[in-house]
Amino acid sequence: MATVTLPGSAVSTRYHAIxxxxxSGMPEWQRLDSDLRHGIDIVARVMPFRTNRYVVxxxxxxxxxxxxxxxxxxxPQLGMLSKTDFDDVRTLVExxxxxxxxxxxxxxxxxxxxPHPAGQLTHNTAKIAGRPLPGVQHKYRETVVFFPAQGQTCxxxxxxxxxxxxxxxxxxxxIEARSTADLVAYLKAHPEVTDILITGGDPMIMATRTLRRYIEPLLAPELEHVQNIRIGTKSLAYWPQRFVSDADADDCLRLFGEVAAANRHLAIMGHYTHPIELQPALAREAIRRIRDTGAQVRMQAPLIRHVNDAPEIWSELWRTGVRLGLVPYYMFIERDTGPHSYFAVxxxxxxxxxxxxxxxxxxxARSAQGPTMSAxxxxxxxxxxxxxxxxxxxQRTVAFRNGSSSAVDPREQLLVCDFVQARDASLIQTVFFAAFDPGATWLDQMRPAFGQERFSFEQAGERTAPLHAFTECLLD
Known part of the structure; x- marks a missing residue:
């Protein structure tokens, strides 16, 4: 497989982090307003900041x-920190x-x-004989998430x-794992697992020889129940050279082909936040080369204020993606962590x-599911x-049985929700109702409908209990 010459003129061939x-060495940076530069510097002392010449x-x-x-x-943007927090850091720096x-x-x-929402450190940890496995999370019945140590950057x-x-x-x-030994042992003990999601950071930051050490053990015959290997990555948007001109790009694509040859499905979970990320010729060439290996590229991203919070942005993203052979997968809701208040819709x-x-x-393009919050x-x-x-x-009968008052205004607006995925698989595709709140941006801001004190899947402040009350309450 010959390495492809880079299409386009303003394309860096050597990765250079910024x-x-x-x-300050960027000519573009020097042209920015000094107050803007100073504000970015302050926020970047709190939140991670890295870009590269391709993006710039x-x-x-x-x-x-x-x-x-x-x-x-x-x-980093000034609004990502509260005024109090921003001023505290700025005062110390100045x-x-x-x-x-x-x-x-x-x-x-x-x-x-x-810093770690949705129980990432407490509710997903996989265990063998009571021993927690670092970097391995059994998030859903059929899905295990794996964090290779060398892939925890982007x-x-x-x-x-x-x-x-x-x-x-x-x-x-x-969250990180140093080898696949624990992962393989866990998978052998859990034949219900069909999907592995390799995530980070970004696993595609790893050299192919390192990535191969993590993937090859998953192709063993004794793990034939693991049918789908997913790799979550932003590299297709931020550094498509990884699949086109990097020194080990061809070897990476050969590895992808070996997954298909082992009768496994490889899904590259491409994080595409805006249609501009699909415009460069190099980005499209990376997609073509990956698809030629037999791997599938899916596209997903959160809905982000200031970035993609308009329907025409998403429709263009999905249309362009489908034309390039991508599969629209999820529109996520911005998680309740970090600068949530700045980006949330x-x-x-x-x-x-x-x-x-x-x-x-x-x-x-309607294969996309959303808007969905991973709570x-x-x-x-x-x-x-x-x-x-x-x-x-x-539905009214079920609601009444669970505490609804007949005196409630029949014109009352309700937010209708369901579970696309759940820790308790019996919740999947079940519907529940929340009171209408035009300002709510996350689950903890939602109030149960029908005058109930809490959602029926909520117990002792932890929203993991079965959705008993609404199991029957499916929309026609």
Whole structure:
């Protein structure tokens, strides 16, 4: 397999990271307003910041900065910290405080940003004989998530990243595995597992020889129940050279082909946040080369304010992706971690954006599911808004049986949700109702409908219990 000559003119062939300590060397940086530069520097002391020359030269329209969506996506923004937290760090920096003092303030702020949401450190850990397995999470019945240690960084960091704590050196916050030995042993003991998601960070930051050490053991005959290997990656958008011109690009593609030859399905879970990421010729060449190996590329991303919170952005993203052979998969809701308040879109508005985007594309692009939040009990999808009078007789009966008052206004608006995925598989495809709240952006801001004190799947403040009350309550 011959390495392809890079298409396009403004394309770097050697990876060059840009971070807080090196960004001043960018000509584009020097043209920015000094207050903007200073603000980015302050926020970058708290949140991770890394981009690279490919992103800077090919994806950002510098005439639109700071409003450019990719600039918002990779450069820390002033609104990502509360005014109090921002001022605390700025005061220390401008006073030339010692490193320890600044570090203590930064650590305090980070700890207050819910660094590991959805029970990542407490509810997913896989165990063998009672021993926790580092870097292995059994998230759903059929799906295990694996965090290879060498893949816990990225070619560039997204400002909204829900795994930002992996990158900032917080003690006890890094999830990683050093080998596949524990993973293989666990999989042998769990034949119900059909899917492995290799994630990070970004596994494609690894050299192919390292990636091969993690993937090859999964192809063994004794693990034939593991039919699907997924790799979550942003590299197709942030460094497509990984599949085209990097020194081991061809070897990487050969490895992908070996997965198909072993009668396994390889799904590259491409994180595409904006259609501009699909425009460079190099990005399209990377897609073509991957698909030629027999692997499938799916596209997913969260709905992010300031970046992609408009239906026409999503419809263009899906249409372009389908034309290039990608499969639209998820529109996620921004997780309740880090700078959630800056990037979050209210659930009601998120559904409207999704609905309008889906209504303007063909059925091939409607494979996308959303808007969906990956919360503690599972993946919860927002299906829409109804009034009580629009419910079926059966739904009203179930609601009454679970505490609804007949005195409630029949015109009351309700948010309709279901479980796309769940820790308790019996919840999948079951529907529940929340009170209409145009400002709610996450599960913990949602209130149960019908006058109930809590959702029926919520027990002792932990939303993992079975959805007994609404199992029957399916929309017609």
């Amino acid at each position: 971070g807080r300590s090196t960004v 030269e090919n994806l950002i329209d510098w005439s639109r900065v700071p409003g450019d969506p990719i600039f918002q996506l990779v450069f 006073a030339a405080a010692d490193v320890e003092s600044i570090g203590r303030a930064v650590e305090r702020i980070r700890r207050g940003l819910n 070619h560039a960091y997204c400002t909204y990243c829900f795994r930002w704590a992996q990158f900032v050196g917080m003690p006890g916050m890094r 209210p659930l009601v508005r998120a559904h409207e954006i999704f609905r309008r985007a889906a209504a303007s594309v063909s059925g091939l 503690l009990p599972g993946k919860i999808r927002i299906l829409g808004v109804v009034t009580r009078t629009e419910l079926t007789d059966r």
